[in-house]
Amino acid sequence: MLGLLRKFGILEKHKDISWKELLKHHAPILLPAAHDGLTAKIIEKLGFDAYQVGGFALAGAHNAFPDIDLVHYGEQRDNIRDIIEASCLPVMIDADDCYGDVKNVTRTIQGYEKLGASAIFFEDQKAPKRCGHMSEKEVIDKHDMVSKVKAAIAARHNKETFIIARTDARYKYGLDEAMRRAEAYLNAGADGIFIESPDSIEELAQIGRRFKGVPMIANMLEGGGKTPILSPSELHKLGFSMITYPTTVLFQVTKATWRALEDLKSGKPMQRENSFNFDEFEKIVEKKRWQKLEQRFGKGG
Numbered sequence: 001m002l003g004l005l006r007k008f009g010i011l012e013k014h015k016d017i018s019w020k021e022l023l024k025h026h027a028p029i030l031l032p033a034a035h036d037g038l039t040a041k042i043i044e045k046l047g048f049d050a051y052q053v054g055g056f057a058l059a060g061a062h063n064a065f066p067d068i069d070l071v072h073y074g075e076q077r078d079n080i081r082d083i084i085e086a087s088c089l090p091v092m093i094d095a096d097d098c099y100g101d102v103k104n105v106t107r108t109i110q111g112y113e114k115l116g117a118s119a120i121f122f123e124d125q126k127a128p129k130r131c132g133h134m135s136e137k138e139v140i141d142k143h144d145m146v147s148k149v150k151a152a153i154a155a156r157h158n159k160e161t162f163i164i165a166r167t168d169a170r171y172k173y174g175l176d177e178a179m180r181r182a183e184a185y186l187n188a189g190a191d192g193i194f195i196e197s198p199d200s201i202e203e204l205a206q207i208g209r210r211f212k213g214v215p216m217i218a219n220m221l222e223g224g225g226k227t228p229i230l231s232p233s234e235l236h237k238l239g240f241s242m243i244t245y246p247t248t249v250l251f252q253v254t255k256a257t258w259r260a261l262e263d264l265k266s267g268k269p270m271q272r273e274n275s276f277n278f279d280e281f282e283k284i285v286e287k288k289r290w291q292k293l294e295q296r297f298g299k300g301g
Contacts, residue, residue, distance in 0.1 A: 019119040019162035019191075022050060022090055023215055027241040028232050032249055035061035037086030039249060041284060050090040050118070053080050054246040056131050058094075061250060069128035073099045073108055081115050090118040092164075092242075097129045098122045102151035109155040109163070121164035121194055121217070122152070124181065133197055133225045139169050142181050146188045153189040164217060166194035171226075175203050179210050192216060192242070197226045204228070208239025217242045223251045 022029055026049050033054035034040035043051045055076070056067040062079050063071055076096075084091055093112045098105040105122070112120050123129065124145035126138040139145075145165070152163050165185035170178040175198065182193040192215035198204050204218065204227070218240035220229050225247075232243055256274075263270070276284070 017090060017118075018160040019050075019090060019092075020160065022118075023241050028236040029242050030232060031092055031242060031244045033057040033244070033246045034083050034087070034091075035250055035253075037083050038285070039253075040083050040087035040089070040091075041286075044087045044089050045284065048089065050092065051087070052092040052244055052246075053083055053094060054244070055094040055096050056246045057250040061253075067131035069096075069130065072096075073104070073111065077111055077115065080112065084116045091116065092119040092121065092162075092244075093117040095120050095122040097125050097127060098148060098152070100127075102147055105148045105151040106155040109152045109161070110157065113156055113158060113161050117161065119162035119164060119192075120152075121166050121192075122148070123166035123168050123194075123196070124148075124185075125168050133221050133227075135171065137168055137171065139167070139172070139181075142184055145181070146184055149185050149188040149190050162191045162215075163189075164192040164194050164215070165190035166196055166217075168196045170195060170197050170199075170203075175206060179207065182211065186211075186214065194219070199226045199228075201228050201230070204230070204235070204238050204240075212239055214239075215242065216240050217244055219244045219246065220248075221246055222248045 029050055030048060031050060031052040032043055032048065033056070034043055034051050035053075035057040040051060058076060058079055059065045059067050059071050063075075065071060080093060095108050095112060098108045108122070109120060124139045124142070126140045130137045145167075149163070149165050156163065165182070165188075167178050167181040167185070169181050175195075178195045182195055186193060193211060194217040195207050196219060198207060207216065216239060218230075218235045218238075219225070219227060220243060221227065222229060222245065230238075235243055260270070
């Protein structure tokens with residue numbers, strides 16, 4: 001909640017509250033995915049404690065691409081910068097596979113850290129990487145990912161930047177191998193883990209028992225994912241302290257956009273109950289804040 005940020009006195013500086021502090025004071029952290037600045041602004045106004053910028057939503061909304069490795073660091077960085085600037089909340093960044101070897105890991109971690117990322121996660125997929133709930137994916141050798149995790153820890157300038165290692169080994173190699181990898185990544189220095197695509201409540205429970213007390217992500221891909229959708233309280237009882245929602249907003253926004261354009265094409269006027277009006281939208285984007293600046297300093301040309 002925004003009250004938590006006010007408690008620490010840093011509402012306007014999202015980087016000043018660490019991810020560890022968030023986990024300590026407000027687990028489980030609910031992390032909806034912001035695919036643009038407006039979404040990040042609304043997430044803040046609705047009182048979430050933090051949010052994520054996910055690769056699936058960003059590629060889909062900004063580029064109209066599926067999440068199959070079509071966009072990389074340079075494109076993602078520019079888009080992420082604009083999103084982060086729109087909200088004061090702490091943000092977790094999906095860094096995909098960090099786009100290469102340990103050199104790319106170093107560049108990616110330091111680049112996102114400079115943009116203001118509070119937490120960053122990346123995965124052990126082999127290029128071309130894919131959405132974690134797609135079937136056609138491979139993973140790199142465990143020792144190579146261990147090297148990448150060590151490089152990520154060494155790369156960060158701020159020790160409070162929270163590094164989460166994700167493994168996608170569950171689908172092809174089973175849960176036991178995925179948990180062995182997660183343990184190796186923790187031993188390499190990762191602050192938290194993310195085992196992608198457990199396909200039952202029992203598998204979620206096994207992960208929670210194996211890594212009790214470790215900061216962990218549960219990924220609730222609503223609308224067709226492999227993992228059962230549970231409530232935040234249920235997931236927290238199983239041991240998960242971070243809950244990501246990579247598709248929840250994107251899929252509903254896409255449906256609303258489709259319907260709006262269908263109505264426009266057919267000549268149907270906009271329905272008030274399905275829309276904000278002009279004044280309501282100006283409140284969301286904080287027009288008065290900018291007007292006050294003009295009143296204080298003049299328009300300056």
